[in-house]
Amino acid sequence: MSILAATGLAKEARIAKRVGLKPAIGGGSSELLTKRLDEAADGATAIVSFGIAGALAPLLRTGDAVIGTHVVAGNEHYTCDAAWSQILRSKLAYSRPAIIAGVDEVVSHIGAKRALFRDSGAHAVDMESHIAARFAKQHSLPFVVLRIISDGYQRTLPPAALEPLKPNGKPRLLAVLKSVAGDPEQIPELIQTGQEAGKAFRALLRCSRLIGFGLGCPYLG
Incomplete structure (x- = not known):
């Protein structure tokens, strides 16, 4: 029995392992994440x-924890497991419920963030939640989203x-x-991006420890 963690980054995967999750790393590729989740499907109890994630809603700030209520991707709509999500919220009293937009390409520009917020109603965006939600539906597994905001809604990534x-x-x-050598003027923004990501990773580790082993999953038996 295992709880899968759909991640994009190696740092996310390392944190996931520390609380007993089995990470599948997509590396920013929907196809690769789908493949790795399929390879890890045997024995999976939940996902x-x-x-980390990008903010679409103005109320979200770097370091905020968001717990998904739904995941949207184009015309697709998925509901997160209510019981498990409630456990996460009870452990993280300062977290925010959020609709999560799943995308296959990075939403990096403030204009694109505003458009996605307007069109989808989502509060935050990442590149893994819709893949995880599809996998959960295919395998009839409970599914939740725990994300920490890295880049704010007004930030354009370098x-x-x-x-x-x-x-x-x-x-x-x-x-x-x-990239930096070709455009050194981006260095201040790149430093800021790194600082924001560092804050988000620290918050992710802190939240994971507060919730505990298996992220409090009620389906471990």
């Missing part, structure tokens, strides 16, 4: 979309932060350096 990840969820450092 959580776990990691080009270096958008370089594709390695399949293991780690950054391609050479590509990042080349």
